[in-house]
Amino acid sequence: xxxxxxSPQSLHVQEGDSTNFTCSFPSSNFYALHWYRWETAxxxxxxxxxxxxxDEKKKGRISATLNxxxxxxxxxxxxxxxxxxxxxxxxxSGYALNFGKGTSLLVTP
Amino acid sequence: DADVTQTPxxxxxxxxxxxxxxxxxxxxxxxxxxxxxDPGLGLQLIYYxxxxxxxxxxxxxxxxxxxxxxxxxxxxxxxxxxxNQTALYFCxxxxxxxxxxxxxxxxxxxxxx
Numbered sequence: 160x161x162x163x164x165x166s167p168q169s170l171h172v173q174e175g176d177s178t179n180f181t182c183s184f185p186s187s188n189f190y191a192l193h194w195y196r197w198e199t200a201x202x203x204x205x206x207x208x209x210x211x212x213x214d215e216k217k218k219g220r221i222s223a224t225l226n227x228x229x230x231x232x233x234x235x236x237x238x239x240x241x242x243x244x245x246x247x248x249x250x251x252s253g254y255a256l257n258f259g260k261g262t263s264l265l266v267t268p
Numbered sequence: 269d270a271d272v273t274q275t276p277x278x279x280x281x282x283x284x285x286x287x288x289x290x291x292x293x294x295x296x297x298x299x300x301x302x303x304x305x306d307p308g309l310g311l312q313l314i315y316y317x318x319x320x321x322x323x324x325x326x327x328x329x330x331x332x333x334x335x336x337x338x339x340x341x342x343x344x345x346x347x348x349x350x351x352n353q354t355a356l357y358f359c360x361x362x363x364x365x366x367x368x369x370x371x372x373x374x375x376x377x378x379x380x381x
Contacts, residue, residue: 163310191367202272202358203311205369248310252366255301255326258310 163251165259172239172266179235180262182249186230191252194223194234197261198245206234206247239266271295274359274373282381287346289376291359299362300342301370302326302334304355311358317342349380 164183172178184192191210195203207216212227220237236243246263250256272293281287291300298319303311303326313326315334323334331353335343346353356377360370 190365193369195370202372202374203370205371208367208369210367250311255313255316255324256311256366256370257313258303260308260310 163249163257163259165247165249165262167262168260169263170265172264174240174266174268176239176266177235177237178239178264179233180247180264182232182234182259184230184232184249184251184257186228188253189227189230189251192225192227192232193250193252193256194232195248195250196245197248203248234262236264239264241266241268272359272361272371272373274357274376276376277374278377280379280381281349283350285349285380287349287378289344289357289359289378291342291344291373293340293359293361293371295361295363295371296339297361297363297371298339299364300336301360301362302332302342302344303358303360304328304353305358305375306355314344314357346378351380354378354380 166181193208194206197203207223209225214225223234225232244266246261248261250258275290301316302314312328317336333345356375358375359373362368362370
């Protein structure tokens with residue numbers, strides 16, 4: 160079992176704030192790092208899959224960076240909106256995905 | 269229609285009963301997975317299958333079994349359900365290696381009394 164740690168566990172921000180969370184993972188035998196967004200009562204949806212050290216990916220106001228040498232990835236949300244409220248999961252890819260416990264984000268107006 | 273369909277969506281049953289959760293997909297993916305999610309924990313892998321003839325145990329397979337009836341169907345069984353198997357169960361699919369995203373069903377909420 161590969162240990163994937165996410166911090167913080169939960170986060171509460173005001174609309175318009177920018178925020179970021181961290182995912183740390185084993186740096187040896189790296190294959191891929193996934194980010195998913197999971198809204199309450201829905202299924203997790205893929206945001207990004209990152210494979211290369213230094214990768215940076217962006218989708219609208221959400222972006223992610225990857226450092227495979229030190230074993231961490233950051234997810235950034237610029238100008239948070241209430242609809243960004245969700246749990247954000249990262250997962251390290253070995254033979255299957257190993258998920259962290261997620262960061263629960265609440266954005267209030 | 270959803271690409272990954274799980275049935276039932278909710279189930280309440282008693283200890284000792286046999287339960288089957290079903291998953292079907294229209295994405296044409298070879299790889300299918302079963303996860304469970306408990307409050308405060310991440311998604312934990314129960315079983316996975318890379319094609320019809322391939323079944324592999326995940327990190328928490330005890331008390332569960334699976335059947336890959338076809339490329340599109342992957343069922344999870346609890347032979348004799350116990351209360352600590354109460355959880356939210358997800359099926360997922362992916363196309364190829366770990367650099368491809370997984371696609372999840374809507375989940376089955378299972379309660380065992």
